[in-house]
Amino acid sequence: MWAACMAADGHVREASGREPQPNVDEAQARSLGGAMLEDAHAGKFHGMLIAFPCSTFSVSRLFDASQGRPDSDPGPPPVRDSEHPDGLDESAIDPAHTKELRMANDLLDRTVALAIAANKSPSKTTIIFENPADRSDPSTVFYQAHLRKHGSVFNTTAFGRLVAAIPLSSRSTFAQCRVGGESQKYTTLWYTNDAAPVLDV
Numbered sequence: 456m457w458a459a460c461m462a463a464d465g466h467v468r469e470a471s472g473r474e475p476q477p478n479v480d481e482a483q484a485r486s487l488g489g490a491m492l493e494d495a496h497a498g499k500f501h502g503m504l505i506a507f508p509c510s511t512f513s514v515s516r517l518f519d520a521s522q523g524r525p526d527s528d529p530g531p532p533p534v535r536d537s538e539h540p541d542g543l544d545e546s547a548i549d550p551a552h553t554k555e556l557r558m559a560n561d562l563l564d565r566t567v568a569l570a571i572a573a574n575k576s577p578s579k580t581t582i583i584f585e586n587p588a589d590r591s592d593p594s595t596v597f598y599q600a601h602l603r604k605h606g607s608v609f610n611t612t613a614f615g616r617l618v619a620a621i622p623l624s625s626r627s628t629f630a631q632c633r634v635g636g637e638s639q640k641y642t643t644l645w646y647t648n649d650a651a652p653v654l655d656v
Contacts (some may be wrong), residue, residue: 498576511559534604537591571620588641
């Protein structure tokens, strides 16, 4: 996770869990998370911009990168799908990727807890959560039949807890190429409604 938290004193604190850091063990990472959770409960953050790691939620896992070449790496396999957004049964996952799924789900649980605590604090923290758009919903323009099995973070149990805890929220989805990006990459922002005057489109 990459998160930028605007503190009451105007300073921005960054917390990154995007890649495992070689000099930071699991206990240290949890200690950092615990300290941030305490600060969130105390109302020390005015705003949080959360860019959750999209690796296990990426539509790229639905493609065979080898393009049928037996000597090429097909890329990482899916560990979620639209029917199992919290993760496929471990018996259906390449054992090399089960730990990846567990770690991603654990990080998502802790991220959601942090966001809820911050928003329920005296600061009523503004929350913005970013991830690739759900490509599995045929009622949207983002849907594509060959991506219908996409397992999106926005359909997970953990994200459902976030929405249930903060019902006054909205979503906005856009193609990054419309704002200067080099690729289409439909992206969704979920946010508390105090950010709506800026982010509603």
